Every structure is written in C-alpha cells, then in structure tokens.
Amino acid sequence: MENKSKRKTLMQVMMLCIFLLLAILISVSIGSANVSPWESLKIIIGCSEASEVYHTIIWKVRLPRILLSGLTGAGLALAGTTFQGLFQNPLADPHTLGVSSGAALGATIAIIFGKIPMMFPKMGQIGLFAFAGALLTTLLVYHIARAGGRVSAVHIVLAGTAISSMLSAAISILMIFNQAQVEKVYFWTLGSFSGASWSKAAFLLILVVLCGTGMLWHSRDLDALTVGEEAAASLGVDTIHTTKSLILIASLLVAGCVSVSGIIGFVGLLMPHILRILTGASHRKLLPFSAIGGAVFMILCDTCARIVASPAEIPVGAVTALLGGPYFIFLLYRNKKEVF
Amino acid sequence: MEFINIRGLNWKPEAEYILKNVSVNFHEGSFYGIIGPNGSGKTSLLRHMMKRIEPERQALQLKGQDIHDVRQRDLAREMSWVPQNTSIDVNYTAYQIVMMGRSPYLRPFQIESKGDLKLVQEAMEQTNSWQFRNKAFHTLSGGEAQRVIAARAIAQDTPIIILDEPVSHLDIRHQKELMETMRLLNKKKGKTILAVLHDLNLAARYCDKLILLDKGEIFAQGTPKEVLTCENLSKVYGLEFYCLEHQETNGFYLIPK
DSSP states (O other): OHHHHHHHHHHHHHHHHHHHHHHHHHHHHOSSSOOOHHHHHHHHHTOOOOOHHHHHIIIIIIHHHHHHHHHHHHHHHHHHHHHHHHTTOTTOOTTTTSHHHHHHHHHHHHHHTTTSOOSSOHHHHHHHHHHHHHHHHHHHHHHHHHTTSSOOHHHHHHHHHHHHHHHHHHHHHHHHHTGGGHHHHHHHHHOOOTTOOHHHHHHHHHHHHHHHHHHHHTHHHHHHHHHOHHHHHHTTOOHHHHHHHHHHHHHHHHHHHHHHHOOOOSHHHHHHHHHHHHHOSOHHHHHHHHHHHHHHHHHHHHHHHHHTTTTSOOOHHHHHHHHHHHHHHHHHHHTGGGOO | OEEEEEEEEEEOSSSSOSEEEEEEEEETTOEEEEEOSTTSSHHHHHHHHTTSSOOOTTTEEETTEEGGGSOHHHHHHHEEEEOSOOOOOSOOBHHHHHHGGGGGGOOTTOOOOHHHHHHHHHHHHHTTOGGGTTSBGGGSOHHHHHHHHHHHHHHTTOSEEEEESTTTTSOHHHHHHHHHHHHHHHHHHOOEEEEEOSOHHHHHHHOSEEEEEETTEEEEEESHHHHOOHHHHHHHHSOOEEEEEETTTTEEEEEEO
16 A cells, blocks of 8 residues: 555646746746747757857746746745644645735835835845745744734634734735825735746745745644644644744745735645645645746746736736636535535 | 643633543553543543643643643644544545654654555555545535545554544444454554544543543543443433343443333
C-alpha cells in the first residue's frame, strides 16, 4: 500500500510540473510579438539565431513577468493553505486578516502622496508602502484578537473583517479627496504584473522559499491543528506559539505578494480546495502541491490578462475571479461533503 | 509510583469555584474512573492535567515535576487523550488521523519510520479499525470514528491515557469493546487509564479506583465498592438507587429507583 501511494504521489508531482512547464511555455510564446513556442524555447536555452528584439522580449519582458506571476500564485496559495488549516476555516484566505486592505491603504498613500521625496523609484515606493501597510495591519489585527486572552480563530477573523472595513473606508475617503488618482488606485487594487522585473521576481523568490520552508517546518503541527486546537495540544503542539509564528510567516508572504502585484483575490482560496481533493489534507503534501498549482493558475490567468483585450490589459485579479469563481462553484456542487 | 499528584487544586475562573481544594494522586498502572453529575468539575479536572488550563503553581505535578515546567511536547509523550466526540470535516483518512498520534516523537521534516507504521497498525488492529484505514474520517460512523480516535491515543504510546466520556456516543457493544481494550492495555502493558464516565455500572465494572466529584469537590474516592454506596449516590445525584449483586460477574449494579 505504501509503495503504491508513493508512486501515485510521484506521478502527481510530475503531472503538476509538466503543467507548470507547459504554462510557462504557452505564456512565453503568446503576446503581441509573435514568437513560436519552439523559437522561445530555443531563446531561453540560448541556441537561437532570432533577432535581438525577440531576445529582449523574452528575457526582459515576458520571463520576469511569468516568474513573478508564478511566484505570486505560489505565495498566495501557500498562505491560503496555511490560513485555512490554522483557522480550521475553509473560507479563510490570504486576505482574511485584513492583509490586503492594509496593503491597499499603503499603496493608496504612496500613490496619492507620491511627491514626498523618496530614495526609492516610484514603483518600488508603492510596493514598499503596500508591504508595510500589510504587515502593520496583520500585527494590529493579531493584537486586537489577542486582547481577550488567547487568540482564537473566530476573534482573528472578526478583528480582520472589522479592520478591513475601516481601512477600505479610509481608502475611499482618500480617493474622494484626490480624484485625479482614483483610476491609478483602483487599478492597483485589482492587481497587475505589468510592472514586473527580475529584481522583484528575485525578491519574491527569496520570500516564497523562506516562508514556504517555514510552513513545511510546521506541516505536522498544521495537520494537528486542522483537527482541532485541543487535539493538537494533546498531540504535543504548542498551539499558541505555532499559531503566532504561522500567522506571521503567512502574512509576510502575502505582504510580499501584494507589494509586487496589487491585490489578486481567489487564488489563495481556490488552490487549497482543488489540491485538497487531489492530495488529501496532509499539509506535507498539500503545501507544495498548492504552491505549484497556484503558480500554474496565476501564469495562465496573467496570460489571459495580457492577450484578451490586447494591446490593452485587463486586471489579472478580475481574470482569477472570473475563471476561478465558476470552477469553485462547480466544486461546491460536486463535492458538497468534501469541500474542506 | 505517583504519576500525577494534585494538591489543593482550586479553579475559579469567575465568581464561583469550579474546582475547590481537589487533592488526589494517580498511581502508575491503575484504572481510574472519575464520576459525578454534570457540572461537578470532571472535565475541568482533566483539562488541568492536559495543561489546557494553567493551574496554580505547585498544585499539579507530573512525575514530581510542576506541570508549568513540562513542555507541551513532553506532556504529549506522557499522556494521550480521547475526547467525547470528534468531528473532523477535513479530508483525512483514518490512517492519517491515527498516524498523528506519532507526532510528539517526530521532528519537522522527519519521515515516519517502520516502527511508527507498525505501532499505528497495531493500534488500529487493537481497536478493530484497521479495515477502514483508507476511508475518509468524516465518512465514518460515530462508533468507527471513536475507535479511530482511541487508536490514535494508543499509537501515541503514552504511559497515561485520558478518556473524556469516551463511550457516551457508542452503542452498547462498542462501549464494551472500547472499555475492554482499555482494560487490556491497563493489564498487559501497565498503562494508567483515567476515564471520565457517566455510566456508573461501567465505572464499577472496569475501574480499580473511583473519584466521585460533587460541585467541584471530591466527595469520595476509593474502590468502586467504597465509593458507589447508596448513601453517597443519593447525596450527590439526589436519587435513590437499588444496588444489586450479580453472582456470575461477581459485580454489583446500580439502578435508580
């Protein structure tokens, strides 16, 4: 039995990796400049005689963007998996703790008051403010939830929702008084990878690897916590410490993702659900699988965002919701009893 | 040897005492039953032992060590826990649930050893749950689920097993089977069993020692014969009982009048 299940896991991993490579190849060869998949592959491995322009398009424009979108998808899916396990709540997603509203407020402030002298370039400044906003909000929510003694899942979700509404209200007010920037803020909140660069991708890669390792480190604790806090304690999990560190790790990751891409919904909610059906709920398997799944999904969504209304771009957050929503509802119908 | 030593334990989360001056020793290798009416503090006492509620300093000692100083992970190697009823909505197989019993011994990234697999299989065979190891836990019936949770506690391989009303949701056959399994573990492997029970007849039949709680205080403790007297019971439960001797099982049975 054990051998059989090992082989099955291996097969699933290979399948997902093939999907990932396919998604990358499709995405890299689709766009306003026409490069065939075969030609792009040759450019990537460096044995093509294609013109310099194509090299630039593939290496400077498309690849960093694909990498960035893939990493964001992976990061959001990892965070979603962790939050769902931690709060024993199938509805928890990376934005439950108000992380995204915090990021949005940070970005809004950066966009509107962007004229403050800063040593960072404009785009980096928005990202930085978003990152700071996301982290500060998480800490605030966590401390509010802790006020009543120990942190409970319900308190965290409630505190997150309350803070989220307050911050959204603040954003609306800021927008009303700065109507010239409304469009920019609005598009930022819908998410986009159009500002992708290798340095952003490298930043996110480090974050995804570090936080992903941290989550895997706790995967057994997460398994126990999904069964219930009391059960987890009886299995030797230091629930308070583990909850705290996992919240911080996951929020850091979301903050990083949001700072490079804006707010992209649904991936963090959807991926754990789909992959849980495929692999079961054991986090040792679920976390890496969700990460790859999230990457594939996000790369495909971003490709759609680029080409559907070319040369204009539609916000990738809208694509994830439009594609992911119906599939999620389909899953709800099909597996009424096994949603979580 | 004294495993758990409780001295003058009080717990007063709000205006009223839930536990009041509770002193009791649990010795290695005995089968203990904790009985008492609803709200008498049975579960609260268990929760103190599990460190879910922090007791006052020096009030509760595990093997001579103040429970404050025992890490959660070390505690999980000393005692395992079978709750009243477990509902898990997550898609785990029964086998995965039982394997969780091994987590106090496994480090992060460590793969379960052959020894772990063997312990899990043995535990599931003992509770007659091995045949549905690959079934999703949430599809199991109440009785099956409870056997899986009991298997998890057995796989945890701790000297003490704590059961909180383990049989209240089981039919009479599964009640008996679970209690027999626990008695076997007690007699063969010398495990200390500590069970909160509502069924006084089960308590009388399986336990070596009983602790009768009433309004947060220990009303009586001792052998079932000493504790389950009509006088004690009528005071605690406010009910009169018939006490019947039964020749064949050499036991006695209580029926409320």
